[in-house]
Amino acid sequence: MAAAIGVLALLQAGWIxxxxxxxxxxxxxxxxxxxxxxLHARPWPWADTTPVARLTVLERDPRSTAMPPEHAVARGAxxxxxxxxxxxxxxxxxxxxxASVLPGEIGNSVIxxxxxxxxxxxxxxALGDRLRVERIGGRVIFFAVTDIRVVDSRTARIALDAETPxxxxxxxxPFDAIRPGxxxxxxVTADWIAGAxxxxxxxxxxxxxxxxxx
Numbered sequence: 001m002a003a004a005i006g007v008l009a010l011l012q013a014g015w016i017x018x019x020x021x022x023x024x025x026x027x028x029x030x031x032x033x034x035x036x037x038x039l040h041a042r043p044w045p046w047a048d049t050t051p052v053a054r055l056t057v058l059e060r061d062p063r064s065t066a067m068p069p070e071h072a073v074a075r076g077a078x079x080x081x082x083x084x085x086x087x088x089x090x091x092x093x094x095x096x097x098x099a100s101v102l103p104g105e106i107g108n109s110v111i112x113x114x115x116x117x118x119x120x121x122x123x124x125x126a127l128g129d130r131l132r133v134e135r136i137g138g139r140v141i142f143f144a145v146t147d148i149r150v151v152d153s154r155t156a157r158i159a160l161d162a163e164t165p166x167x168x169x170x171x172x173x174p175f176d177a178i179r180p181g182x183x184x185x186x187x188v189t190a191d192w193i194a195g196a197x198x199x200x201x202x203x204x205x206x207x208x209x210x211x212x213x214x
Contacts, residue, residue, distance in 0.1 A: 023092035027051055027080045034136045043082075049089050052096050053081040053103045055111065056132040057121060069130045069142040069196050076121060078134075085112050094118050099210040100160050100168075103133040104141035104192075108166040110158055110210055115186070119171035122188055131167060131190050143167050143190035153185050153212040160210055165192035170212055185212045 026043040031051040033041035040050045056079075058072035081103070085095040094113035101107035113119035131143040143165070150173050158168055166189065173186040 024077075024080060027082065027093055031080050031136075035138070043092070049082045049084045049086075049095075051080045052083045052136065054134040055079045055081055055094060055103075056134075057125070058130040058132055060126075060129065069132065069193060072130060072132075074132075079113075079118055081111055085110075090114055097210055099207045100158075101165075102135070103167060104135055104139060104165050106162070106165060108158065108160045108162045108168055110160070110168045110170065112170045115171040115173065115175050115177075116180075119169065120175060122169060122171055122186055123175050125188055130193070133167070141165060142193040142196035144193050145188055145190045147187075147189035149187055151185050151187055151212070153183050156185070156187075156212055157209040158187075158212060160208055162191075164194070166190070187212070 023043065030041040030043040031054065034051060042048075042050055057075045058069055059075045079094050081094045081096050082089045082092065083096050083098060085097045089095045090113065094111050096102065097110040097112065100110040103109040103111070115122075125145055125148065127145055127148065129145045131145070133141045133143065135141070158170075169188040169190070171186050172180060172182065173184040175186070
């Protein structure tokens with residue numbers, strides 16, 4: 001009986017990974033359709049979401065942190081960010097919290113993903129690491145990691161106001177937890193690298209704070 005339960009657990013874990021990474025091909029296709037002028041292209045017909053940005057972690061420069069981020073190469077495959085931080089969307093990719101500004105606008109853009117799939121790479125980030133965000137219209141914005149911390153989602157809130165563009169990346173913690181759904185969150189803050197990419201866009205009216213997602 002225990003062996004059967006173990007096999008089922010492995011199959012379930014494998015299916016979660018297949019769904020998470022396999023969906024990125026369909027999401028990438030929707031991203032490209034949006035880039036070509038489609039209006040809110042959906043990755044599959046019944047989807048209630050659309051791609052809004054592409055997030056890339058850039059390789060560290062072993063010689064100097066002063067190397068322009070435009071010259072850095074990707075560390076791993078880019079991730080397409082979906083609009084709407086519902087549990088259903090999180091199964092397929094990183095999601096943008098609609099209470100926050102879109103990446104690259106003035107303010108704090110909050111992006112969440114699962115710790116055991118798309119945001120497992122957050123565990124490898126360090127202060128100073130650089131991120132590249134591309135928007136549908138082709139605009140590219142670069143960010144540098146300025147803060148990494150673990151917080152309790154029952155008491156912590158994310159401030160959405162910022163004087164310049166900011167990214168906050170959120171996933172569950174610890175990364176090797178056997179059971180999902182605990183209260184701890186791993187939070188990475190990255191701030192706009194002034195002079196890299198196009199100037200920030202002005203934000204629309206938003207809420208002041210948002211709850212932490214998984």
